[in-house]
Amino acid sequence: MARWRDGRGRLVVHGGGDEDGAAVSVPLEIATSYRARTKGLLGRDSVEGAMLLSPAGAVHTFRMRIPIDVAYLDRTLTVIAVRTMKPGRLGLPRLRSRHVLEAGAGVMAGWGVGVRVTVVTD
Secondary structure, three states, rough: OOOOEEEEEEEEEEOOOOOOOOOOEEEEEEEEOHHHHOOOOOOOOOOOEEEEEEOOOOOOOOOOOEEEEEEHHHHHHHOEEEEEEEOOEEEEOOOOOOEEEEEOOOOOOOOOOOOOEEEOOO
């Protein structure tokens, strides 16, 4: 399993909703430290791309300004669940979830369970 650090990268979604099944690449913020994971997307009015919280098994949207899509990933970076959460909600922990992706609401509409992602860093 990869070990990431706080920073930026690219998220590659394999079969991520394109009609032809092509991979989709989006900007990614990586939050692995306790401080970065705790802050997450709090206080933001929008999200450019997605944010990876690792390790994480659950999230909340208390004090958030925008609804978000949340994808729970297992240790092989396979999506095990996708949910849209409004501000002020508590997400239930997901069994087998090791990482969580957050993005603006509606971004993950084409993602399904079983979709695999890759994290690319410099």
